[in-house]
Amino acid sequence: DANGNSPRRQPLPALPALYLLTPTVESVNRFLDDFREKKPPLYARAHLFFTSRISDALLAKIKNSAAAMRAIGSFKELNLEFALAEANVFTLNKPDALTTLFCDDANASVSALKLQEQHRIANSLATLFVALGDMPLIRFP
Numbered sequence: 001d002a003n004g005n006s007p008r009r010q011p012l013p014a015l016p017a018l019y020l021l022t023p024t025v026e027s028v029n030r031f032l033d034d035f036r037e038k039k040p041p042l043y044a045r046a047h048l049f050f051t052s053r054i055s056d057a058l059l060a061k062i063k064n065s066a067a068a069m070r071a072i073g074s075f076k077e078l079n080l081e082f083a084l085a086e087a088n089v090f091t092l093n094k095p096d097a098l099t100t101l102f103c104d105d106a107n108a109s110v111s112a113l114k115l116q117e118q119h120r121i122a123n124s125l126a127t128l129f130v131a132l133g134d135m136p137l138i139r140f141p
Contacts (some may be wrong), residue, residue: 020049097121
């Protein structure tokens with residue numbers, strides 16, 4: 001749910017699991033929690049699919065978990081940080097982006113939030129261009 005209090009999933013230790021994850025600390029931690037050393041794993045194997053590039057720090061966090069590494073059957077970055085609205089129209093599904101980007105820099109936390117939103121937008125656009133197999137030419141006056 002919105003508070004991060006998700007119900008526990010039913011363990012299916014004889015079956016593999018497919019994880020579709022955003023490359024965030026929260027989602028990686030949730031995956032790692034399914035394969036902690038001191039408890040039986042929820043699934044036989046884990047097939048990880050990330051919606052965009054995973055950071056080196058998050059990748060290192062996964063690599064540092066021996067139990068998770070034993071369980072991983074596949075690992076793929078899919079470049080899915082955009083949605084197609086029509087044949088030639090895409091959206092980044094960020095309806096609050098303009099509000100965030102153009103609000104007053106009241107304090108350091110607002111500035112950090114703006115920078116985080118800029119990185120999210122840049123990442124989403126990069127996944128779009130990779131999926132299209134195209135690299136745009138961007139010019140500034």
